Amino acid sequence: MSNKQLNLAQQPEHTPDEPVNIPGSPDPVYADEELVRRAKNDDPWATEQLVLRYQQKVYAIAYQMLGGDAEEARDRTQDVFLQAFRSIKRFKGKSSFYTWLYRIVINTCIDARRRQNRWKKIFFPWRFDRDKDEAPHHSPEEIADANPNSDPLATASGRQLEDDVKSALNKLPQRQRTIFQLKVFQEMSIAEIAEALELAEGTVKTHLFRATRTVQKQLKGWAGV
């Protein structure tokens, strides 16, 4: 890869079909396909291995898609796995397990976000309109870092950047935002995103380009060039 390209790491390669013994690890590492086969036969060990293998990634997607709400992201992560394993017998293996799982995460988070917005609109209409357009305002206490040695200007600037990024993402239509988040934060390829969202690659490219342009415009003050 050229050094002019953004350093977005590729997905790790899949584990081979045969279990691999990792030095220091008590259990052999099985490929997803084998674990899925066992999970379909109600093997609790295989189910747990799949949870442990993917829960950080699922949580990261949920956290991003749910606007940084850690508690909601934890609950939805748990829901995603419960939903996945309750319907795993219907998983035909036409796509990889993680693509299928990502599809469940994305749909779960889109539904959850829609519900969040609906509740906010009903109970806090004044906050809904504000949150839609703006990032949350951080008080000076929130901006102050607990570490006395940290640079307060850098900390405040970091918080401001976080707010501005949230605000820029909130301005994107839902599909553009999801695609941008999967590409930039989860480092998925366009082909993987297309498969997970069941869209044509060209459509994903167009949404990604538009989302990138909007984010770039919103954050032009941070380009520093």
Add this chain to the structure above:
Amino acid sequence: MQACEHLKENLTLYVYGELDPAAGQKVENHLETCEGCRQEHERLSTILTRVKEASMSPQLSPLEARAMATEISRTLKAGTGRTWWRQYLEFMDI
């Protein structure tokens, strides 16, 4: 200095590492001669790096991760579904 409008989409895909080698090479050759696109490339790379840095997802702690895995196994084993009120809310789509 302005970037070449017709190249912006490819420049974006190039930054994301999504161009095939031939198209990527074309962009690289162009960047060597076009100051506007070089600046645009620099701006875009900086913004995306900043966006990524500002939006780091926290990780589940080992304790949280283990507790979640245990809870999922326990719920699946017990065969308990969603609570009636949760099912109701989902059915009503609220």
